[in-house]
Amino acid sequence: MNRVTVAIAAFFGLALVLYWQAQVKRSEMEAVKVVGIERPDxxxxxxxxxxxxxxxxxxxxxxxxxxxxxxxxxxxxxxxxxxxxxxxxxxxxxxxxxxxxxxxxxxxxxxxxxxxxxxxxxxxxxxxxxxxxxxxxxxxxxxxxxxxxxxxxxxxxxxxxxxxxxxxxxxxxxxxxxxxxxxxxx
Missing domain, CATH: 2.60.450.10 (Lipopolysaccharide (LPS) transport protein A like domain)
Structure with a gap:
């Protein structure tokens, strides 16, 4: 493999890991919903x-x-x-x-x-x-x-x-x- 192919594979691998971490954090935040202050109508x-x-x-x-x-x-x-x-x-x-x-x-x-x-x-x-x-x-x-x-x-x-x-x-x-x-x- 040449250097360009390795760099592209590493770039997509890094992007996949970062996307996965963002999804894990989002699901954690949804699981811990903070009850907000009710506002009057x-x-x-x-x-x-x-x-x-x-x-x-x-x-x-x-x-x-x-x-x-x-x-x-x-x-x-x-x-x-x-x-x-x-x-x-x-x-x-x-x-x-x-x-x-x-x-x-x-x-x-x-x-x-x-x-x-x-x-x-x-x-x-x-x-x-x-x-x-x-x-x-x-x-x-x-x-x-x-x-x-x-x-x-x-x-x-x-x-x-x-x-x-x-x-x-x-x-x-x-x-x-x-x-x-x-x-x-x-």
Missing amino acids: FIADDLRTTEYNEKGLIASKVTAKHMEHYASSDITHFTEPVYLIYSDNSQAQWQLSADNGQLNKQSNKVSLENNVIIDAIDIEEPLQSVTTQAVTLDLSTMIGSSQEMVYIKGKGFMIQGLGLHADLNTQKLSLLSKVEGTYESQ
């Missing part, structure tokens, strides 16, 4: 939405400083959300606000965290305000719960306790433990 700033019931009446209104929706999990994250909950006759009953919130559309539950305040819209309501650090509200049943310390203010009373079970439809509230109250005679 859409984002909104200064969000304002209104949801209507089947009768065409307002069911709820939501405002938020910032919102991110993830379609793969059907979860929406809110910054500084404010929910206005309406009764069946389209009268605003409750305003819920917090520093952070999350809506899970599959379970139809809202989780509010950090400086959660639930205010009655009607100033004639006996129960005026509920404050806690975290609460979960089922929007289908309007039943809320919390395992955190809860502070309740009403006309002539203040109550605090650990844990909460609240039915916003019937306006019944239960504190689960360590309940203390102060009542003012009028």
